[in-house]
Amino acid sequence: MPDLKPVSTRSALLTLLLGAEVPRLTTRELVTAASVVGFAEPTVRVALSRMTAAGDVVRDDEGAYRLSDRLVVRQRRQEEAAHPSLRPWDGTWELVAVTTAGRTASDRADLRTALGELRLAELREGLWTRPANLDLAWPASVAEVCERFTGATPAADPAGLAARLWDLDAWATTARRLLDATATDDPVLRFTACATSGRHLLADPVLPPALLPDDWPGDALRASHVAYKQWIVDMRRSLTDRAG
Structure with a gap:
């Protein structure tokens, strides 16, 4: 049990x-x-x-x-x-790069929380990813400090x-x-x-x-x-x- x-x-x-x-x-x-x-x-x-x-x-x-x-x-x-909210997966991945520097520790923690809630994972510092199989609602707090891309898988x-x-x-x-x-x-x-x-x-x-x-x-x-x-x-x- x-x-x-x-x-x-x-x-x-x-x-x-x-x-x-x-x-x-x-x-x-x-x-x-x-x-x-x-x-x-x-x-x-x-x-x-x-x-x-x-x-x-x-x-x-x-x-x-x-x-x-x-x-x-x-x-x-x-x-x-x-x-x-799923969508057909064509093998591509979401890539999100943090492009704004000089943020406070609190702001960085809030951003990590927001990206985690979007079900992204950190590939390396400042670069987050996940398969592009979800319809995601990107909050303004992410759009203001990040650039988003969709492309081929980041790994073999x-x-x-x-x-x-x-x-x-x-x-x-x-x-x-x-x-x-x-x-x-x-x-x-x-x-x-x-x-x-x-x-x-x-x-x-x-x-x-x-x-x-x-x-x-x-x-x-x-x-x-x-x-x-x-x-x-x-x-x-x-x-x-x-x-x-």
Whole structure:
């Protein structure tokens, strides 16, 4: 059985809000859903109060909660990770060169984060790349300091290059552990796997099949994650209707 780190009450509530099909959930909906996966009502109410104070969520006049603007961006990223926008791969690669010097350490760190979120990897200092098989939305922060090119593979062995740029074996091992956990009958373990897989999918490089090891579990983990999120939605609706 996979040994997964339990999620905190905050992480559990964020998972429910990030996966919700509506922009806001009432306290009753959050308490009801959280109780099914092992979180007691007093603990949930305390966590919601702390999350509001920390700016994770916003409480409206009717007592319902929605994600803060910062976490709406995270929600969008998780949706994109579960449903990546693919395009046919013709063997070409994206190349991004950092061309602006004199930036602060904070600016450099922010740029690295932005390029990583675009699923690029650093080929060498200041030069980032990935196969050109994704429709990427390039943020202004990247366009302002980088030049972008699309061209032939930067290596004679593209699959070998991919294996050097991304730790594919480690990602696949964790993904298979999460898939095993979602197949159990333990509701707490399944929920923990769902919350963890949402984060893990953000680190999937979403490479073309030709560059991946055999039996790559990326598509299976995405399908499992989406199906379980829908189960959470259906469960929450059913329990809330029954309680009301």
